[in-house]
Amino acid sequence: MKYVDEYRDAALGRGLARAIVAAVRPETRYNLMEFCGGHTHAIARHGLEDLLPGSVRLIHGPGCPVCVLPVGRLDMAIALVREHGVILCTYGDMMRVPGSGGTSLLQVKAEGGDVRMVYSTLDAVAVAQAHPDRAVVFFAIGFETTTPPTAMAVTRAEALDLRNFSVFCNHVLTPAAIQSLLDSPDVRDLDGGSVPLDGFIGPAHVSTVIGARPYAFFAEEYRKPVVITGFEPLDVLQAVLMLVRQINDGRAEVEVQYARAVTRRGNEKAQALVAGMFDLRKVFAWRGLGPVPYSALTFNTRYATWDAERRFALPDAAGRDPRGCDCGAILRGVKEPRDCRLFGTACTPEKPVGACMVSSEGACAAYWTHGRFRDARHGEDRQCADHSPTP
Amino acid sequence: MRRPFPHPLNLSRGMVEMSHGAGGRAMIQLIDEIFGAAFQDPTLARGDDQALLSLPAGRVVMTTDGYVITPRVFPGGDIGSLAVHGTVNDVAMSGAVPLYLSAGFILEEGLPLADLDAIARSMAAAARAAGVSVVTGDTKVVERGGCDGVFITTTGVGVITDDRLDIAGDRARPGDAILVSGTLGDHGVAVMSQRENLAFETPILSDSAALNGLVADMVAAVPGIRAMRDPTRGGLAATLNELAHQSGVGMAIREADVPLKPAVRGACELLGLDPLTVPNEGKLVAICPPEHADALLRAMRSHPLGQEAAVIGRVVENAEHFVQMETLLGGRRIVDWLAGEQLPRIC
Ligand code: SF4
Numbered sequence: 178m179k180y181v182d183e184y185r186d187a188a189l190g191r192g193l194a195r196a197i198v199a200a201v202r203p204e205t206r207y208n209l210m211e212f213c214g215g216h217t218h219a220i221a222r223h224g225l226e227d228l229l230p231g232s233v234r235l236i237h238g239p240g241c242p243v244c245v246l247p248v249g250r251l252d253m254a255i256a257l258v259r260e261h262g263v264i265l266c267t268y269g270d271m272m273r274v275p276g277s278g279g280t281s282l283l284q285v286k287a288e289g290g291d292v293r294m295v296y297s298t299l300d301a302v303a304v305a306q307a308h309p310d311r312a313v314v315f316f317a318i319g320f321e322t323t324t325p326p327t328a329m330a331v332t333r334a335e336a337l338d339l340r341n342f343s344v345f346c347n348h349v350l351t352p353a354a355i356q357s358l359l360d361s362p363d364v365r366d367l368d369g370g371s372v373p374l375d376g377f378i379g380p381a382h383v384s385t386v387i388g389a390r391p392y393a394f395f396a397e398e399y400r401k402p403v404v405i406t407g408f409e410p411l412d413v414l415q416a417v418l419m420l421v422r423q424i425n426d427g428r429a430e431v432e433v434q435y436a437r438a439v440t441r442r443g444n445e446k447a448q449a450l451v452a453g454m455f456d457l458r459k460v461f462a463w464r465g466l467g468p469v470p471y472s473a474l475t476f477n478t479r480y481a482t483w484d485a486e487r488r489f490a491l492p493d494a495a496g497r498d499p500r501g502c503d504c505g506a507i508l509r510g511v512k513e514p515r516d517c518r519l520f521g522t523a524c525t526p527e528k529p530v531g532a533c534m535v536s537s538e539g540a541c542a543a544y545w546t547h548g549r550f551r552d553a554r555h556g557e558d559r560q561c562a563d564h565s566p567t568p
Numbered sequence: 569m570r571r572p573f574p575h576p577l578n579l580s581r582g583m584v585e586m587s588h589g590a591g592g593r594a595m596i597q598l599i600d601e602i603f604g605a606a607f608q609d610p611t612l613a614r615g616d617d618q619a620l621l622s623l624p625a626g627r628v629v630m631t632t633d634g635y636v637i638t639p640r641v642f643p644g645g646d647i648g649s650l651a652v653h654g655t656v657n658d659v660a661m662s663g664a665v666p667l668y669l670s671a672g673f674i675l676e677e678g679l680p681l682a683d684l685d686a687i688a689r690s691m692a693a694a695a696r697a698a699g700v701s702v703v704t705g706d707t708k709v710v711e712r713g714g715c716d717g718v719f720i721t722t723t724g725v726g727v728i729t730d731d732r733l734d735i736a737g738d739r740a741r742p743g744d745a746i747l748v749s750g751t752l753g754d755h756g757v758a759v760m761s762q763r764e765n766l767a768f769e770t771p772i773l774s775d776s777a778a779l780n781g782l783v784a785d786m787v788a789a790v791p792g793i794r795a796m797r798d799p800t801r802g803g804l805a806a807t808l809n810e811l812a813h814q815s816g817v818g819m820a821i822r823e824a825d826v827p828l829k830p831a832v833r834g835a836c837e838l839l840g841l842d843p844l845t846v847p848n849e850g851k852l853v854a855i856c857p858p859e860h861a862d863a864l865l866r867a868m869r870s871h872p873l874g875q876e877a878a879v880i881g882r883v884v885e886n887a888e889h890f891v892q893m894e895t896l897l898g899g900r901r902i903v904d905w906l907a908g909e910q911l912p913r914i915c
Pocket residue numbers: 501502503504505507514517518519520521524525529530531532533534541
């Protein structure tokens with residue numbers, strides 16, 4: 178037998194789903210935000226919403242790195258190629274995100290700009306090695322998980338004395354984003370917020386780096402339970418069960434479901450590597466969240482020469498958000514993809530208007546690619562009801 | 569007829585030069601000593617600009633496909649064998665017996681002659697094994713940088729001799745069974761493992777193979793097969809979506825029934841790929857009336873290339889033509905076409 182493991186997992190999963198159904202209280206609603214795009218993707222790809230009772234609502238959070246990068250930063254990357262003629266190395270998804278006026282890096286590449294897709298930061302270093310006569314910039318994006326690899330690339334470039342290499346740094350911080358959400362008028366009960374948030378499904382990989390400690394503040398100060406969990410479907414179901422139990426008990430604690438990889442303190446070596454190279458930015462604009470204080474990183478003075486922003490004296494670009502795109506509201510959990518007028522009409526994964534339709538971790542893309550039959554089914558149900566014979 | 573050339577091509581150190589495509593003596597020598605020697609076909613050897621063929625009675629099927637894969641050699645095959653298998657399979661998916669191929673080569677100046685020779689031999693071996701002849705061809709050379717080593721286009725001709733066969737993408741009907749001939753995603757993962765910037769160790773070989781033998785057994789057992797297609801670019805997901813749209817139906821498959829090698833599953837996790845969208849080059853999807861599904865499955869499993877065949881779902885009525893999948897955990901999701909380019913130059 179080849180698929181024994183998966184079958185056993187499937188049985189476990191159904192067991193967990195039954196346990197959740199048994200645990201929910203009829204009078205309680207459970208509004209759980211999964212912060213990470215990885216979770217959003219897993220939920221859609223495994224159809225987990227079908228397994229949950231109606232009172233458990235999963236709200237997609239702002240943890241998709243491609244989605245939260247604002248248009249202005251993308252415009253700056255495009256300027257690096259068009260105006261400074263650099264070779265820009267980027268992760269694949271980033272190439273399809275429309276910048277101001279709808280121009281994506283993919284189009285810039287088709288125009289003749291030298292944009293290259295890489296799978297790792299070290300690939301970008303290799304490009305710099307192969308083209309000593311060209312300026313090579315790595316377009317660094319992502320949360321705490323992707324920062325140490327960027328730091329490693331710089332360390333390596335320094336060791337090789339690759340002066341033609343630099344990094345356009347857009348690394349952002351998870352806890353700052355969660356706090357900004359919790360402080361937003363959308364969420365705060367006092368302001369009559371429209372987004373009820375009863376708990377968080379906490380990031381998996383990010384937490385292996387930063388540890389469980391940073392979330393204690395949210396549990397204590399904001400009384401929101403947090404369960405840190407992995408990206409496997411069983412992990413997510415287990416986390417939902419743990420959150421339901423916390424909410425039932427009136428607890429607000431940080432629990433780690435993903436104990437196989439997450440410790441309280443995280444990966445201190447990686448933290449030290451990052452701390453030695455980067456400073457906090459005073460403020461960084463996020464798509465959806467707007468300017469968030471101390472929410473992103475930039476190179477410190479010792480590493481300033483590796484900073485593409487400084488090397489090319491890039492001015493900050495404001496960027497124009499695509500018209501009609503509700504990505505911002507979706508990233509804050511205020512709207513769902515199908516609330517956007519462009520969803521599935523003007524905006525599809527083939528022709529994305531906003532960033533949330535690009536990455537498979539984006540809520541719009543995940544919902545369109547894997548979950549849109551739910552809307553259609555509602556349509557069919559209605560039809561059936563209309564035509565049902567009278568008894 | 570062999571033409572006398574004063575010096576044979578230097579197959580160990582020689583390179584393709586612009587003159588090899590210029591229509592002069594150098595071109596004739598390249599064709600003779602590399603393609604003629606490899607294919608050994610009497611029609612080709614006549615040296616005419618066209619092949620004169622006679623076909624058995626029946627309906628004639630024709631298809632064409634270009635091959636630009638990088639790297640040219642990958643675990644389980646190379647661009648030469650792929651250029652034969654891919655086109656043979658496209659002919660075979662109609663239920664036809666593939667008979668003849670043409671081959672057009674675009675060569676980059678500087679390509680080592682040894683590489684070209686190896687590709688031609690690999691094509692010839694694949695054609696012989698599939699029972700088809702390469703009967704005509706063309707060679708062009710472009711300047712360095714004008715293409716990447718070698719691009720090949722093959723055209724295939726075959727004949728459907730059995731009048732009962734009516735196999736087409738628009739014939740799937742609600743209730744029909746959906747079968748696949750084996751594990752999915754092997755080709756794409758094997759090729760990706762060779763790309764220099766994705767150097768992970770994997771024991772996965774491409775499944776590149778000619779499926780005409782398997783198809784012959786299938787149509788003999790179940791002449792009522794409604795549709796067949798090989799899930800190449802875009803993988804199973806694209807093929808099922810195409811068939812659903814062509815036939816105006818929906819499809820419902822079960823994840824637990826889709827055959828996948830554990831190593832392919834693992835590699836896809838690592839790369840963030842959905843194995844259902846990863847290309848195959850030696851697999852097929854077949855759709856048949858439910859009452860014939862058992863017989864078809866038996867016929868497939870008795871062929872060496874169909875041993876891991878499985879029924880993965882059924883055709884359903886659905887106004888949106890969705891392909892839906894019951895996940896391992898019992899949830900549901902759509903299996904969609906791939907957006908953007910996931911794996912460029914994979915075939
Ligand atoms: S559907 Fe497209 S336009 Fe609408 S919010 Fe999502 S990404 Fe933006």
